Amino acid sequence: MILERKFYMRDTLISAKELLGKTLVHETSEGTTKGIIVETEAYLGKKDRAAHAYKGNTERTRVLFSSKGCSYVYLIYGIYCCFNISSGPADNPECILIRALEPVYGIEIMDKRRGGKGNIYNLCSGPGKLSEAMGITRDEYGIDLTCRESGFYVEDTGIKVDKIKETTRIGVDYAGEDAALLYRFYIEGNKFISRK
DNA sequence: CAGGCGATGTCCT
DNA sequence: GGACATCGCCTGC
Numbered sequence: 001m002i003l004e005r006k007f008y009m010r011d012t013l014i015s016a017k018e019l020l021g022k023t024l025v026h027e028t029s030e031g032t033t034k035g036i037i038v039e040t041e042a043y044l045g046k047k048d049r050a051a052h053a054y055k056g057n058t059e060r061t062r063v064l065f066s067s068k069g070c071s072y073v074y075l076i077y078g079i080y081c082c083f084n085i086s087s088g089p090a091d092n093p094e095c096i097l098i099r100a101l102e103p104v105y106g107i108e109i110m111d112k113r114r115g116g117k118g119n120i121y122n123l124c125s126g127p128g129k130l131s132e133a134m135g136i137t138r139d140e141y142g143i144d145l146t147c148r149e150s151g152f153y154v155e156d157t158g159i160k161v162d163k164i165k166e167t168t169r170i171g172v173d174y175a176g177e178d179a180a181l182l183y184r185f186y187i188e189g190n191k192f193i194s195r196k
Numbered sequence: 197c198a199g200g201c202g203a204t205g206t207c208c209t
Numbered sequence: 210g211g212a213c214a215t216c217g218c219c220t221g222c
Binding site for chain 3: 079097099126128169171172
């Protein structure tokens with residue numbers, strides 16, 4: 001069953017943790033790919049210096065200010081895309097960065113998109129990697145992830161997550177005190193996370 | 197095998 | 210004009 005908008009409209013820290021174990025699905029002309037979300041990070045908008053939305057509503061961040069449960073994709077370092085889901089109570093421009101997936105379906109397609117190296121652990125173990133493997137580009141900006149019609153959604157298949165590790169986010173040293181917040185979550189012991 | 201660094205384009209000051 | 214929620218190659222131990 002597909003996660004509904006109300007799943008994303010709660011406290012972003014709760015949603016970020018509960019997304020672990022859910023399955024991200026993307027149906028494209030090349031085929032369908034699916035991966036279990038194993039690592040996330042929360043970005044709490046106006047009160048979080050590490051968040052893009054901290055600086056306000058701009059062309060890039062506008063989806064964070066307008067709707068929940070939608071995809072926020074941005075280009076990083078001129079090369080890679082990072083995939084986030086807009087979240088939080090209304091009027092809070094928050095989001096959840098998906099940092100790693102455990103590939104479960106369409107693995108050959110993912111590998112082909114990633115250069116055909118044949119290493120399943122190197123397909124989705126990082127935000128840039130999983131965007132490439134799942135076929136997520138800025139064309140997917142603003143897509144509503146709460147309906148099947150878009151071909152881009154998150155499913156609950158009943159997977160139980162044992163233990164969640166809470167730690168600091170990656171690459172946010174510029175955020176001062178906020179860099180120390182424990183807003184990164186991953187499934188402890190999972191082999192598909194981006195790094196320990 | 198760890199650490200350094202270049203690629204490359206958009207955003208914001 | 211500087212910085213960037215990354216990745217992978219290259220080097221040197």
